[in-house]
Amino acid sequence: MAKVxxxxxxxxxxxxxxxxxYGVPEEDARTVAASLIDADARGISSHxxxxxxxxxxxxxxxxxxxxxxxxxxRFGCLLSVDGDNGLGQIVAMRTLEKCMELALxxxxxxxxxxxxxxxxxxxxxxxxxxxxxYAAFATSNAGPxxxxxxxxxxMLGTNPFSFSFPAGKxxxxxxxxxxxxxxxxxxxxxxxxxxxxxxxxxxxxxGNDTTDAAKAVLGGLLPMGWHKGYGLAMATDVLCGLLxxxxxxxxxxxxxxxxxxxxxxxxxxxxxxxxLTDVKLFEARAEAWFDELKASRRRPGVDEILIPGEIENRLxxxxxxxxxxxxxxxxxxxxxxxxxxxxI
Amino acid sequence: MAKVxxxxxxxxxxxxxxxxxYGVPEEDARTVAASLIDADARGISSHxxxxxxxxxxxxxxxxxxxxxxxxxxRFGCLLSVDGDNGLGQIVAMRTLEKCMELALxxxxxxxxxxxxxxxxxxxxxxxxxxxxxYAAFATSNAGPxxxxxxxxxxMLGTNPFSFSFPAGKxxxxxxxxxxxxxxxxxxxxxxxxxxxxxxxxxxxxxGNDTTDAAKAVLGGLLPMGWHKGYGLAMATDVLCGLLxxxxxxxxxxxxxxxxxxxxxxxxxxxxxxxxLTDVKLFEARAEAWFDELKASRRRPGVDEILIPGEIENRLxxxxxxxxxxxxxxxxxxxxxxxxxxxxI
Numbered sequence: 001m002a003k004v005x006x007x008x009x010x011x012x013x014x015x016x017x018x019x020x021x022y023g024v025p026e027e028d029a030r031t032v033a034a035s036l037i038d039a040d041a042r043g044i045s046s047h048x049x050x051x052x053x054x055x056x057x058x059x060x061x062x063x064x065x066x067x068x069x070x071x072x073x074r075f076g077c078l079l080s081v082d083g084d085n086g087l088g089q090i091v092a093m094r095t096l097e098k099c100m101e102l103a104l105x106x107x108x109x110x111x112x113x114x115x116x117x118x119x120x121x122x123x124x125x126x127x128x129x130x131x132x133x134y135a136a137f138a139t140s141n142a143g144p145x146x147x148x149x150x151x152x153x154x155m156l157g158t159n160p161f162s163f164s165f166p167a168g169k170x171x172x173x174x175x176x177x178x179x180x181x182x183x184x185x186x187x188x189x190x191x192x193x194x195x196x197x198x199x200x201x202x203x204x205x206x207g208n209d210t211t212d213a214a215k216a217v218l219g220g221l222l223p224m225g226w227h228k229g230y231g232l233a234m235a236t237d238v239l240c241g242l243l244x245x246x247x248x249x250x251x252x253x254x255x256x257x258x259x260x261x262x263x264x265x266x267x268x269x270x271x272x273x274x275x276l277t278d279v280k281l282f283e284a285r286a287e288a289w290f291d292e293l294k295a296s297r298r299r300p301g302v303d304e305i306l307i308p309g310e311i312e313n314r315l316x317x318x319x320x321x322x323x324x325x326x327x328x329x330x331x332x333x334x335x336x337x338x339x340x341x342x343x344i
Numbered sequence: 345m346a347k348v349x350x351x352x353x354x355x356x357x358x359x360x361x362x363x364x365x366y367g368v369p370e371e372d373a374r375t376v377a378a379s380l381i382d383a384d385a386r387g388i389s390s391h392x393x394x395x396x397x398x399x400x401x402x403x404x405x406x407x408x409x410x411x412x413x414x415x416x417x418r419f420g421c422l423l424s425v426d427g428d429n430g431l432g433q434i435v436a437m438r439t440l441e442k443c444m445e446l447a448l449x450x451x452x453x454x455x456x457x458x459x460x461x462x463x464x465x466x467x468x469x470x471x472x473x474x475x476x477x478y479a480a481f482a483t484s485n486a487g488p489x490x491x492x493x494x495x496x497x498x499m500l501g502t503n504p505f506s507f508s509f510p511a512g513k514x515x516x517x518x519x520x521x522x523x524x525x526x527x528x529x530x531x532x533x534x535x536x537x538x539x540x541x542x543x544x545x546x547x548x549x550x551g552n553d554t555t556d557a558a559k560a561v562l563g564g565l566l567p568m569g570w571h572k573g574y575g576l577a578m579a580t581d582v583l584c585g586l587l588x589x590x591x592x593x594x595x596x597x598x599x600x601x602x603x604x605x606x607x608x609x610x611x612x613x614x615x616x617x618x619x620l621t622d623v624k625l626f627e628a629r630a631e632a633w634f635d636e637l638k639a640s641r642r643r644p645g646v647d648e649i650l651i652p653g654e655i656e657n658r659l660x661x662x663x664x665x666x667x668x669x670x671x672x673x674x675x676x677x678x679x680x681x682x683x684x685x686x687x688i
Contacts (some may be wrong), residue, residue, distance in 0.1 A: 075619045076450030077421040106420030110452045110615055135587060148637045150646040155637055163579045165586075173582070175575030200544075207643035224569030231519030231652040235507045238517070242509075242629055243479060243620050250636070269613065271454055275419045276587050285586055292594070293492045293499055299551035302494040308575040 003045075003324040011323070011330070012037055015052055018333055021340040022059035023066035024087065032089040035120045041319040042312035044176075045326055046185045047121040053332045054256065055087065055118075056340070063261055064117055070094050077102070079111040080244065085261045088119030088140075092266055096125050099270045100132060108271040112239065114246025117262045118142070122162035123176030123309070129270050130164035130172040133279065138162045140266045141240040141247075143254025146180045147220040149230035152207040154220045157249035158183060159236035164309070165273070168283035170290055174309030179233040180221040187216050240265030347389070347668040355667070355674070356381055359396055362677055365684040366403035367410035368431065376433040379464045385663040386656035388520075389670055390529045391465040397676045398600065399431065399462075400684070407605055408461055414438050421446070423455040424588065429605045432463030432484075436610055440469050443614045444476060452615040456583065458590025461606045462486070466506035467520030467653070473614055474508035474516040477623065482506045484610045485584040485591075487598025490524045491564040493574035496551040498564045501593035502527060503580035508653070509617070512627035514634055518653030523577040524565040531560050584609030 015033035020026055032055070040048030058064045068086025072079055072095070079098060083091035095111050102109045119125075122138040129136035142157030162176035182201040190197050190213035199209055202216035210216050223229025233249075241248035247263035254262070273279055294305045359377035364370055376399070384392030402408045412430025416423055416439070423442060427435035439455050446453045463469075466482040473480035486501030506520040526545040534541050535557035543553055546560035554560050567573025577593075585592035591607035598606070617623055638649045 076452065078451035078615060078619055080620055106450075107422035108420065108452075108454045110613075112620060135582065147643075148640060148649050150643055150649045151637070151640045152643055153640040155640055163575070165582055173578065175572070175579060177569075177572045177575065181569065203643065207641075224572050225521075225525065226568075227652070228519070228521045228568050231507070231521065234517065234652065235519060237633075238479065238509055238630070242626055242633075243615070243617065245621050248629075248633055250633075269454075271422060271587070273587065275422055276424055276456060277589050282586055285592075286582070289581075289586075289592055289594075293495070296492060296495045296497040296499055297551075299491075299494055299496055299547065305492050305494045308571070308578065 002327040004327050004330070005322045005324055006330060008037060008041070008319065008321055008323050011049060011325070014330075014333055014337075015049055018052060018056055018337050018340070019059070021337065022056055024059065025067060028087070028090050031093055032087055035089045035124050037323065038124055038316075039121045040325050041316045041323045043315040044121055044312065046183055048325060049333065050326055050329050051118065051120070053336045056336045057258070058117070060340070061258055063258065072098060074102075077106055077109050079109060081111060081113040083113055083116035085115050085117065088117040088264060088266070091116040092119040092125055095266075095268065096129065099268055100129060100134065103134060103270045103272045107275040109269065111266075111268040112244035113266040113268075114244040114263070115261070116264045116266055118264060119266060121176055122160050123164065123174045123312075125268065126162045126164035126176070127172050127174050127309070130166045130174070133166065133273055134270045135165040135273055136163070136268065136270045138266065138268050139236045139239060141237050141249045141252065141264060143252055143257065143262070144250045145184055145221050145254070146223060146233060147203075149223060149227045152203070152220060155250045156230070156233040156237065157252070158221065159233040159240075159249065161232070161236060165286070166283060167290065167307075168287040170287060170307055170310065171313050172309055173286070173307060174312070176309075177224075179224055179229045179236065181224045181229065182221065184217075184221060187213055187221075191217050236267070239267035243267075346671040348671050348674070349666045349668055350674060352381060352385070352663065352665055352667050355393060355669070358674075358677055358681075359393055362396060362400055362681050362684070363403070365681065366400055368403065369411060372431070372434050375437055376431055379433045379468050381667065382468055382660075383465045384667045384669050385660045387659040388465055388656065390527055392669060393677065394670055394673050395462065395464070396673075397680045400680045401602070402461070404684070405602055407602065416442060418446075421450055421453050423453060425455060425457040427457055427460035429459050429461065432461040432608060432610070435460040436463040436469055439610070439612065440473065443612055444473060444478065447478060447614045447616045451619040453613065455610075455612040456588035457610040457612075458588040458607070459605070460608045460610055462608060463610060465520055466504050467508065467518045467656075469612065470506045470508035470520070471516055471518050471653070474510045474518070477510065477617055478614045479509040479617055480507070480612065480614045482610065482612050483580045483583060485581050485593045485596065485608060487596055487601065487606070488594045489528055489565050489598070490567060490577060491547075493567060493571045496547070496564060499594045500574070500577040500581065501596070502565065503577040503584075503593065505576070505580060509630070510627060511634065511651075512631040514631060514651055514654065515657045516653055517630070517651060518656070520653075521568070523568055523573045523580065525568045525573065526565065528561075528565060531557055531565075535561050580611070583611035587611075
């Protein structure tokens with residue numbers, strides 16, 4: 001996918017404007033735009049502004065509520081949240097703020113969220129919490145694309161999860177990944193470029209292992225680590241679908257669908273680090289540990305041992321003014337704005 | 345590994361007696377024996393009574409405290425536990441009981457445990473919580489055996505995790521697995537039988553991928569799902585090592601070492617299902633979901649789609665009176681008892 005450099009601020013304004021055109025309050029539009037641009041700035045284009053046109057499309061069709069009334073019930077350290085079919089970023093950010101507030105008071109919190117939508121990269125929320133002194137976990141279910149282990153029919157979502165904590169000079173540690181071996185978008189990209197995919201990423205439509213990306217596009221994704229990713233994807237679905245009182249992956253609609261509310265669910269847990277240990281000591285130990293891991297002997301052909309999130313943070317530091325995004329995105333956004341009645 | 349059928353009750357008495365010989369109070373000895381025998385009854389021999397002799401060995405050398413004074417501090421929904429170098433099962437069970445009690449009151453709980461030892465199968469604790477109406481997560485760090493992603497030197501433990509919830513007619517859902525691609529014990533077994541291991545399980549001593557089990561025994565384990573298992577193993581270490589105020593994997597000693605206290609850490613979180621949703625509805629939805637997954641179309645050569653924990657629960661149901669354990673285990677236990685001064 002060819003990329004172009006664009007001015008970050010301009011893209012932010014353009015993105016916010018597009019969402020506002022479809023009835024999203026200005027502040028909320030900026031919240032969503034900021035999350036997508038953050039992903040692009042960290043090199044995670046799959047979760048960046050490339051998604052924006054799809055968000056607009058679903059708002060236009062009335063499949064997403066631009067002005068949700070998010071309702072939260074609390075029992076002890078549990079929050080149960082009804083997202084009222086709002087944009088995932090809005091539902092998630094409002095919940096995250098409540099989580100941080102409550103964890104400050106009682107040390108930790110669990111939040112179970114139903115009736116939401118695609119919330120972008122899970123790591124956006126956990127990293128934000130880490131920057132404010134929390135260890136945080138986030139996961140979300142998604143429309144079905146992954147068959148159960150041994151099966152052919154997609155019944156589970158890619159159900160990604162993220163975990164972050166603050167790490168001194170390293171900024172933060174953030175693991176943010178799908179429970180499938182690879183993302184469908186990545187396989188599509190390989191197919192477009194005529195490249196073979198590694199064995200273990202996907203099956204063809206008949207359920208056979210394949211390295212043929214074009215065939216894999218028509219088949220199901222394989223879970224990461226065999227039965228392990230399958231178990232993790234199911235665990236996510238229980239947290240986001242059953243315990244939230246919402247939909248399971250196979251009951252929910254993909255963000256690329258266009259017939260119903262998605263019904264996506266999310267799950268967060270946060271703990272306040274300073275209620276458990278001395279934060280300075282915690283960060284100093286994390287730093288020393290990372291230093292040691294990075295200085296350890298490497299496998300042949302490996303240039304550097306990386307800490308989860310390190311590459312993304314380096315890219316982010318370099319993208320203060322401009323970011324690289326897929327070439328077609330700006331054009332797509334402008335087209336969507338024209339369709340929405342705005343001449344630019 | 346050849347297996348023999350033994351009477352479950354007799355093995356339980358024998359196992360408890362061995363631990364009691366080394367100063368473990370009778371009730372605690374029975375707690376530990378029960379956890380190991382439960383693993384054998386579910387077909388997880390790697391975490392069964394085969395570990396007992398090693399526990400006895402470490403008690404004998406004074407490396408494990410048979411009568412720990414477990415101290416727990418609480419802040420809100422956070423428990424911080426010092427295991428006082430007790431047997432992992434004792435530290436974990438005491439903590440689990442406190443967790444269940446507290447979650448009943450405030451909906452959920454996080455427990456960070458330091459200065460413990462090998463606690464057997466993580467699923468033992470989460471399954472027990474599931475049977476009592478909780479969704480539960482458990483993880484533990486362990487002595488170093490897995491290099492960082494791209495590295496050769498073992499710096500992380502196999503750092504297993506487990507997640508369970510109750511599931512009506514299915515009993516429970518339990519995923520219980522290492523964050524490494526395979527267990528070292530499994531690779532040793534392949535080496536003994538002269539079998540090749542799958543690519544992706546381990547590297548040789550020089551860091552090259554290998555299918556030669558004998559060479560893999562001398563090298564490091566690979567993480568499950570490439571960088572994903574690496575990130576998960578690190579997340580476990582932060583929870584069990586840094587947030588608990590205890591040791592990281594590479595600072596702790598393997599249960600097979602014999603020079604120092606292990607310093608193993610654990611982490612639990614539990615939520616009380618009935619504080620979030622109607623339990624009957626929850627279980628009915630889980631059952632229907634499992635039924636649907638199991639009835640979905642299968643890949644060529646696959647006889648049955650399984651729910652995580654299903655095989656283990658079937659084996660357990662068949663092992664009410666007798667269980668199968670590795671042939672050498674009874675003999676090893678009896679030898680250890682003789683060494684301890686008991687003539688049987």
